Amino acid sequence: MADTQYLATRKTATVGLLLMLTMLGVFPIDVVLPSFPALSEHFERPSPDIALSVSLFAVGIALSQLLVGPLSDAMGRKNLLLIGIIVSAFGAIGCVLANDYWFFLLFRVIQAVGCGCFVLSQALIQDLFTGQEQQRLRIFLVTCGGIFISVSPLAGTGLQSWMGWRGSFLVFIALAVSVFLSASLLLKPLPADSQPRRPDFIASYRKVCSDFNFMAYWLTSALAFSCHFSFIVISPLVFIDQLQLSAKAFSLTLLGYGLAYIGGGALATVLSNRIDPQTQILTGLCLILTAGVLMLGLSSHLGLSVTTLLLPMIVCTAGTTIARAAAHTRAMNIFPEQAGTSASAGSVLIFIIGGLTSAALSLTPLDLQTTLALCLILLSFLGLGLNGLLRHRHRALATG
CATH class of the missing domain: 1.20.1250.20 (MFS general substrate transporter like domains)
Known part of the structure; x- marks a missing residue:
């Protein structure tokens, strides 16, 4: 005991x-x-x-x-x-x-x-x-990571x-x-700590990055993360420059958005116990798509406001949390003996996709709210298409 x-x-x-x-x-x-x-x-x-x-x-x-x-x-x-x-x-x-x-x-x-x-x-x-501990812990850390970014x-x-x-x-x-x-x-030191060997960077990355499933799951996570990160990047331009919020009001608005990650994490935890990871990924991407359509509709009918921007992003937050945690687990389970290389490859991919997407969004001459809505729709469609291809490959392998 x-x-x-x-x-x-x-x-x-x-x-x-x-x-x-x-x-x-x-x-x-x-x-x-x-x-x-x-x-x-x-x-x-x-x-x-x-x-x-x-x-x-x-x-x-x-x-x-x-x-x-x-x-x-x-x-x-x-x-x-x-x-x-x-x-x-x-x-x-x-x-x-x-x-x-x-x-x-x-x-x-x-x-x-x-x-x-x-x-x-x-x-x-x-x-x-x-097992399930990995999935639950990744949901928890993705949730907390989103909160930390929003509260910073x-x-x-x-x-x-x-x-x-x-x-x-x-x-x-x-x-x-x-x-x-x-x-x-x-x-505690793991076997590699006590028996170090010479790293082969090229061979390590060639092995993990040449696997289609590995790259597809990390790319799915990167697309979902880009939705959240793009909103964070353009939020000062929208809330401060366009809506004229004070710095304090802006920070409190992002705090409220960050707290929405708690709800997204709770929903992801419930789903992780009831549906398989692949279905969780599709559910998360569908929520992101719903958020994009909702934001586009609110923007065209009610115009720009804190509510018309924040409400769809709360829906997007739930989708991001669900999809990223499940995609992380599927990707990391492919090469468990190379967990460090797997994590680094995925993190760099997330950084590149998120950075490029947010940069393109912030430099667009179009209305930012409409552009963000279209970005959510586009990224979710890309994710759904990629996972449709994954399912097709899995079925082909199972029947072949």
Whole structure:
């Protein structure tokens, strides 16, 4: 009985660690946005130059993740994760101390390279949990990840008013130290940690990326994520520039949207116990399609308002949560022995698709609400078509 209680306690603590890794993976990107004016004043640079730090941060994470996955499969998760946390904290410390713009950019990239290790949360789920536990945990982390992204601007506003632009970096350092201590105590070395081997990056990625099912499931997740991420990217343009909301009202609006992820997560949990993952993916994509059609109808009949934009996005949130969690599980189960490489390949794909989609949306000369609605419809149709092709291939293999 005591052993059972100990294992349950340890498992709960491990879930808490994974939650912290998820938060640190998204926290440094959006939380600094409200500090752009202060950073611009401090470094005496225009806002576009400050925005470059966000772009470089995203590029740094993407490049880092490409290395982290295969390295973790060959050398082990724990040590690589601890090294990444140290590097990210060092980069954040450099940002706090920087008085020169170019040094700030350098340390921001160093922070991003360290943050690439947080992609290992997906690999750790594959290593430490089995069966339905993996599915439920991925639903939970996808839900929390969406909440963290939505809440980050509000947290950034509070930290900016409390501690200035350095506040978000100081909080990141404190969180990184706590995660480092937790990971040191909770994670046990896996076989790869004690028997490291030389990683073969090209062979590792060739193996996973040449599998159609693997790429199709990760692409499905990327399409679903792009719906959420595109809304986050254009939200300041719509709520602040067009609807003239204050910064505080804008942050509270995103907070309400973030809370909708809780409902989406609860619905995904219920469905995961009643229908198979493939049907969950289709259900999620159909909800995204419904959200796009609803937004298009509301936009044409009632015009732009907080309600006509936020209500369809709440429906979209439920679909995104359901589809991404199920797609993650299907993709990660294809190559369980290469969980690190699988997680990195999928995360980079999500980053590329989400970035390109949101960039195209933000640069469009058309009405943003209508364009977002059409984007949801298009992405959901692409996902449905891709999964229709998956089902056809599965049936052909079963009958062949």
